[in-house]
Amino acid sequence: MSNQPKRHIKDxxxxxxxxxxxxxxxxxxxxxxxxxxxxxxNVSRMPVRDAFMRLAxxxxxxxxxxxxxxxxxxxxxxLEIFELRRLLEPRAAxxxxxxxxxxxxxxxxxxxxxxxxxxASGDIALLFNASEMIRRTWLSAVPxxxxxxxxxxxxxxxxxxxxxxxxxxxxQRTLVSLHRQMLTVFSSRKGVDVELLILRFxxxxxESYLRAHxxxxxxxx
Numbered sequence: 001m002s003n004q005p006k007r008h009i010k011d012x013x014x015x016x017x018x019x020x021x022x023x024x025x026x027x028x029x030x031x032x033x034x035x036x037x038x039x040x041x042n043v044s045r046m047p048v049r050d051a052f053m054r055l056a057x058x059x060x061x062x063x064x065x066x067x068x069x070x071x072x073x074x075x076x077x078x079l080e081i082f083e084l085r086r087l088l089e090p091r092a093a094x095x096x097x098x099x100x101x102x103x104x105x106x107x108x109x110x111x112x113x114x115x116x117x118x119x120a121s122g123d124i125a126l127l128f129n130a131s132e133m134i135r136r137t138w139l140s141a142v143p144x145x146x147x148x149x150x151x152x153x154x155x156x157x158x159x160x161x162x163x164x165x166x167x168x169x170x171x172q173r174t175l176v177s178l179h180r181q182m183l184t185v186f187s188s189r190k191g192v193d194v195e196l197l198i199l200r201f202x203x204x205x206x207e208s209y210l211r212a213h214x215x216x217x218x219x220x221x
Contacts, residue, residue: 010047013037014054021060021155026070028160033067059153073157075213081154081161082206086199088151093198094191096141107137108183115179124166127175131162134179138186161209171208178204 017037020026034048041048052068055061062071073081100108111133118127135158142148165171178201185193 008047009041009043010050010054013041013043013048013051017051017055018060021055021070028070028072031067031069032061059157070160071157073160078157078161078209079206081157082202082209084154085151085158085202085205088147089202090195090198092142092144092147092151093138093186094195095143095147096138097186097189097191097194099141099143100138100186100189101141104137104141105183105187108134108186111137112179112183115176119173119176124172127172128159128163128166131175131179132159134182138182162205165205165208165212168208168212171211174204174208 017026017032026032032052034045034052037048037052038045052061053063056063056068059071061068111130115127115130115134118124118130139148139151142151166175178197181197182194182201185197
């Protein structure tokens with residue numbers, strides 16, 4: 001008989017929707033209504049609302065009178081997140097390089113193969129999923145839990161920005177090339193090389209975002 005205490009349903013719902021957000025399963029078009037989700041879990045609306053309010057407090061969701069959605073970010077907020085990424089992710093990836101298992105490296109290789117297949121197919125959704133698979137794999141190996149959780153806190157925002165830039169062919173090819181290089185440096189387990197490459201990766205993402213933002217500004221009525 002297990003001595004583990006029974007988890008409260010609000011924590012179960014929190015974990016379920018946190019996972020959905022971090023896996024990119026929710027979009028800005030999705031609206032989460034507490035009564036609807038309560039029916040999904042066969043509970044009252046209060047534990048659902050408690051879970052969603054916690055996610056909103058942590059920045060994963062935004063609350064409105066019509067439910068909860070992924071937060072809409074301003075240009076300034078996106079640039080500040082890129083600054084955070086430049087500061088945190090290279091160091092986190094360097095730490096992960098020493099902790100990756102053979103299974104992790106096999107997952108990375110599979111994701112990189114999927115990424116490269118999109119050059120011919122043009123499958124943007126697959127490229128996005130491959131990119132998230134790579135990111136989740138190395139993040140899972142970061143031994144500094146506080147550092148890893150801090151990076152995960154802005155995961156939904158990164159996903160939204162990345163999806164918005166993937167329609168640009170140059171961004172697609174840059175991303176695929178960097179994925180292959182990431183597999184190489186992670187396999188070498190040389191923290192310094194990993195740190196430098198992840199910094200390049202973040203800078204490339206920022207450049208793609210700025211290019212897309214500039215294009216939208218020029219075409220706006």
